[in-house]
Amino acid sequence: xxxxxxxxxxxxxxxxxxxxxxxxxxxxxxxxxxxxxxxxxxxxxxxxxxxxxxxxxxxxxxxxxxxxxxxxxxxxxxxxxxxxxxxxxxxxxxxxxxxxxxxxxxxxxxxxxxxxxxxxxxxxxxxxxxxxxxxxxxxxxxxxxxxxxxxxxxxxxxxxxxxxxxxxxxxxxxxxxxxxxxxxxxxxxxxxxxxxxxxxxxxxxxxxxxxxxxxxxxxxxxxxxxxxxxxxxxxxxxxxxxxxxxxxxxxxxxxxxxxxxxxxxxxxxxxxxxxxxxxxxxxxxxxxxxxxxxxxxxxxxxxxxxxxxxxxxxxxxxxxxxxxxxxxxxxxxxxxxxxxxxxxxxxxxxxxxxxxxxxxxxxxxxxxxxxxxxxxxxxxxxxxxxxxxxxxxxxxxxxxxxxxxxxxxxxxx
Numbered sequence: 001x002x003x004x005x006x007x008x009x010x011x012x013x014x015x016x017x018x019x020x021x022x023x024x025x026x027x028x029x030x031x032x033x034x035x036x037x038x039x040x041x042x043x044x045x046x047x048x049x050x051x052x053x054x055x056x057x058x059x060x061x062x063x064x065x066x067x068x069x070x071x072x073x074x075x076x077x078x079x080x081x082x083x084x085x086x087x088x089x090x091x092x093x094x095x096x097x098x099x100x101x102x103x104x105x106x107x108x109x110x111x112x113x114x115x116x117x118x119x120x121x122x123x124x125x126x127x128x129x130x131x132x133x134x135x136x137x138x139x140x141x142x143x144x145x146x147x148x149x150x151x152x153x154x155x156x157x158x159x160x161x162x163x164x165x166x167x168x169x170x171x172x173x174x175x176x177x178x179x180x181x182x183x184x185x186x187x188x189x190x191x192x193x194x195x196x197x198x199x200x201x202x203x204x205x206x207x208x209x210x211x212x213x214x215x216x217x218x219x220x221x222x223x224x225x226x227x228x229x230x231x232x233x234x235x236x237x238x239x240x241x242x243x244x245x246x247x248x249x250x251x252x253x254x255x256x257x258x259x260x261x262x263x264x265x266x267x268x269x270x271x272x273x274x275x276x277x278x279x280x281x282x283x284x285x286x287x288x289x290x291x292x293x294x295x296x297x298x299x300x301x302x303x304x305x306x307x308x309x310x311x312x313x314x315x316x317x318x319x320x321x322x323x324x325x326x327x328x329x330x331x332x333x334x335x336x337x338x339x340x341x342x343x344x345x346x347x348x349x350x351x352x353x354x355x356x357x358x359x360x361x362x363x364x365x366x367x368x369x370x371x372x373x374x375x376x377x378x379x380x381x382x383x384x385x386x387x388x389x390x391x392x393x394x395x396x397x398x399x400x401x402x403x404x405x406x407x408x409x410x411x412x413x
Contacts, residue, residue: 033350033401033405034348034349034350034362034365034366034369034398035365038365038368038369038372039239041369041372041376042054042372044376045373045376045379048376048380049376049379049380052379053372053375053376053379054250055250056250056251056253057254058375058379059247059250059251059254060251060254060255060258061375062368062371062372062375063251063258063260063261063264064175064176064260064326065371065375066367066368066370067175067263067264067322067326068093068320068322068326069341069342069371070367070368070371071263071264071315071319071322072089072093072315072319072339072342072345073345073346073349073363073364073366073367074267074268074360074363074364075311075312075314075316076089076312076342076343076345076346076363077345077346077349077358077362077363078271078275078284078308078311078312078360079140080288080343080346080352080355080358081275081285081288081351081355081356081357082284082287082288082305082308082355083287083288083291083354083355083356084133084140084305084308084355085140085141085144085343086129086140086144087141087144087147087148087339088129088144088145088147088151088339089312089316089319089335089338089339089342090148090335090336090337090339090340091148091149091150091335091339092125092151092316092317092320092335093316093319093320093323093334093335094152094155094320094330094331094332094333094334094335095121095125095152095154095158096118096122096125096317096320096321097320097321097323097324097335098154098155098158098159098164099117099118099158100115100118100167100171100320100321100324101159101164101167101324101329101330102158103118104167104168104171105164105165105166106164111167111168115171115321118317118320118321119317119318121317122313122314122316122317122318122320123314123317125147125151125313125316126309126310126311126312126313126316127306127309128147129143129144129147129309129313130305130309130310133305133306133309134302134303134306134309135302135306148339155334156332159330159332161332163330163332164329164330165324165327165328165329166328167324167325167329171321171324171325172325172328174259174260174263174322174325175259175322175323175325175326176258176260177258177259178256178257178258178259179195179197179198179256179257179258179259179262180256181197181256182197183195183197183200184196186199188253191249191253192253193253194249194253195251195252195256195257196252197256197257198248198251198252198256198257199248199249199252201248201257202244202247202249203245205265206240206241209240209241209244210237210241213233213237217233260322263318264364267315267318268360268361271360272359272360272361275359280304280307283299283300283301283304284304284308286299286356287299287301287304287305287355287356288354288355288357289355289356289357290356319335319338320335323335341367341370342367344366344391344395345363345364345366345367346358346366347366347395347398348365348369348370348394348395348398349361349362349363349364349365349366349367350362350363350366351363353403366398370394373387373390373391373394374391377390
């Protein structure tokens, strides 16, 4: 016989549906954990190296030395968000650097034209791989694994198994140079002089960042969506402002802002706007989040995948030019293992293994974590095998944390 609970008696939900009181954190660990980890890693190495890590010259070195990995990580996280992977980027860096060297050095092509032709070559490589993946249906893992071998072979063929250089001064400046002091220096008391232009650029950036965050928060409030407490919002923004301004002051005290940082900033800003504001970005997230649902909703999934790999090819060419310019020659071993660093940066930066999750700024943070580990261990005189061990453990921890966070929120699949 069935029984009906009295109307005034509360019916308790099943145990697995009970509210989980006391488990709500003011900070979303899945979104903010990477930045907390970055801060802790920087603080750890700053202490272990007696402050050498945070010196003006060393901060500049970290950015310049890891610029090509950061450039690759932008394209890689877009690929991973879309549910794919690219194992060929290291070889594409090598072959595009070789193409640039042959054009500029062997054939005396003016450097602006040579750079455009190299970028077009990178786009063609991306289109070649994107065709087999998107329209022919071969998994990206297989296509890019084949590309890793094919484009390394092409690099050896183009270079004749030897390095080609030197590059024009303008190309070397892009990779290693610094902006001129357009507005002169300003005194910072005991810190000495610093480039005023670099400081003003940093102030504009942090102002735009805070305004953008506030606008998004107010928009969510207007639509009745849940937002973090204002205290948490204010503390996060204050911390971001302090970190950016500290780095800007250190760069301004050394040799002003590196040109490659300007290039990187443009790429990050453009990619972030595309992923957050453009229809294409929403389609990429939909593609990686649920392929079948994306197809049923009318998204041209083949076209989206194709253009993701074209974009990756162009960014690999940019990284190839920067890397070759930094070394002042294109070599047959250029780009070796770059694909693993770029993939690690994306996953450490919050990309999900299944796709559909990730942010460009997260990939940049992940790449900087790898760079700080490399630099910090080098300052401590650690052997290369210990550096690889630490980087591997950090990557494993990042992916494990992502899976744990999804299970905790009930979104694991």
